[in-house]
Amino acid sequence: xxxxxxxxxxxxxxxxxxxxxxxxxxxxxxxxxxxxxxxxxxxxxxxxxxxxxxxxxxxxxxxxxxxxxxxxxxxxxxxxxxxxxxxxxxxxxxxxxxxxxxxxxxxxxxxxxxxxxxxxxxxxxxxxxxxxxxxxxxxxxxxxxxxxxxxxxx
Numbered sequence: 309x310x311x312x313x314x315x316x317x318x319x320x321x322x323x324x325x326x327x328x329x330x331x332x333x334x335x336x337x338x339x340x341x342x343x344x345x346x347x348x349x350x351x352x353x354x355x356x357x358x359x360x361x362x363x364x365x366x367x368x369x370x371x372x373x374x375x376x377x378x379x380x381x382x383x384x385x386x387x388x389x390x391x392x393x394x395x396x397x398x399x400x401x402x403x404x405x406x407x408x409x410x411x412x413x414x415x416x417x418x419x420x421x422x423x424x425x426x427x428x429x430x431x432x433x434x435x436x437x438x439x440x441x442x443x444x445x446x447x448x449x450x451x452x453x454x455x456x457x458x459x460x461x462x
Contacts, residue, residue, distance in 0.1 A: 348366070349367075381398065396420050
């Protein structure tokens with residue numbers, strides 16, 4: 309072995325713990341905490357009456373925030389740009405009045421923005437196809453052609 313390299317090159321025992329697999333000690337600690345959480349909370353409440361921040365931290369561990377719960381803000385039409393404008397105004401109104409949380413409002417705005425991109429892409433596709441495939445020129449009526457002969461410029 310050379311200086312600066314305390315180990316030989318190459319791992320001969322595999323790639324180590326795969327990503328995403330829980331640490332055994334962390335899993336054991338979580339299991340113990342879940343089994344004894346009522347006793348821990350009772351002890352924490354009795355000892356932390358003067359420390360609300362500590363009580364809040366312990367309570368947040370036992371009662372995590374609910375995520376993914378459905379939020380009802382009514383039906384939002386998202387077919388035109390005017391509909392998107394009304395929908396974003398509705399979301400802003402509900403968020404500012406406290407009827408929905410800011411994270412839910414952000415999720416709604418993300419969906420509205422995604423829909424705006426779809427509408428914009430559809431409009432650009434329609435315009436591009438109109439430029440690439442121009443409509444045939446309108447045909448003149450036979451009566452109109454006989455009334456208005458083509459002019460010749462000299």
